[in-house]
Amino acid sequence: MSTGGRTLVAERGGALGGSLRVPGDKSISHRAVMLGAIADGTTVVDGFLGGADNRATIAAFRALGVAVEGPDENHRVVVHGVGRDGLRAAEGPLDLGNSGTSMRLLAGLLAAQPFDTTLTGDASLTRRPMRRVTEPLATMGAVIETGAEGTPPLTIRGGRVLTGIDYALPVASAQVKSALLLAGLYAQGTTRVTEPAPTRDHTERMLAGFGYAVERGDGWAAVTGGGRLTAAEVDVPADISSAAFFLVAASIIPGSELVLEHVGVNPTRTGVIEILCLMGADIREENPREVGGEPVADLRVRAAELHGIDIPEALVPLAIDEFPVLFIAAAAARGTTRLTGARELRVKESDRIQVMADGLNTLGVVAEPAEDGITITGGPLGGGRVASHGDHRIAMAFAVAGAVADAPVTITDCDNVETSFPDFAGAARAAGLAVREAGPDEY
């Protein structure tokens, strides 16, 4: 899924040092706009991630009749809530760009509206599986048409009465769980979602923050329809998924010591820290605190000798977006790292198992893909030209690889880095990484 656009070059530089606050959490930023839109009153969001994915969510709600200000230069967004029944039909399809979270959560939120909505996206998003949300939503009474193979565009037929269901998720997915809970706000009775393994629980926490009762038990969450949400103040922590690039870079570049400030360390997101520590990393959580219902800490990371591990499958959903850069850590580690139970990586913005294996092979690393994972043998990294396939996390992962490679790593198709990490190259340089835009003769 080539999107063309920018090419980045990453080279060996010095040790990383100082402190850095990476941009706001993408998952929390999406949810703040969604819940703010259907709440009563005005929601103020600070630390909002102004990446393309979250801007797609804002644009969708504006098209649905919600006044949203920002994000401004201080990363503030103000959402003028229209109340649970205040959304209006959009004039045309909602283009959600590259953002799977926007599409799946909106499918749930819009399933019980009195009007039709069509959701579409870019070349990557329109290849991603949507039956995982449309099928359980249909069981609740929704009518949602998909393209061939259950892919977008989705056309949601309005005017349906939804009934709560008790649903056991076949795959561990926070997007599916969230879609059903959001539909459940509008359903008759109780919607209960049980997950096979814990996934990020930002929806549950934020619903509670907006005054909506969420029942939670061991592995399940439930809402009862018919209630109202009250506007809230949301303080979005820095995104651990963006911090992950620097956790790995500072771990593998000798002499590094870096502090990542105000990072969200919700236990449903900290698999990357646990996996790196199992590999021998030196990462400490400092100044732990709670901000707006989400745990936050400063992360101090020092360079360490990493070694290969068998990644415990229980940690997979807790680190699901961090595997591209964890594979770089594995390539720079001594010995072999094995990942299993991670088939989901094949249906992200790209097939993250195959695309990472191809790029690592290009850099001379032995990486053997399997249906549900990969085996990577650590060793010296060479330079070369790798294709990110328009996948932001692949592009940034290989930018970290360049810092320990023998020769420059050139990464193509990097426009989508903007989806989750605006000015990644600038932040990387501030921390000490040698990442730059390719010159005209390097494309």
Ligand SMILES: O=C(O)C1=C[C@@H](OP(=O)(O)O)[C@@H](O)[C@H](O)C1
């Ligand atoms: O709920 C969310 O905000 C997300 C859930 C995860 O997706 P899945 O639910 O498909 O695992 C993750 O990969 C995505 O980046 C964000």
Ligand SMILES: C=C(OP(=O)(O)O)C(=O)O
């Ligand atoms: C999978 C991701 O996002 P989404 O599903 O929202 O496109 C991601 O950011 O790595």
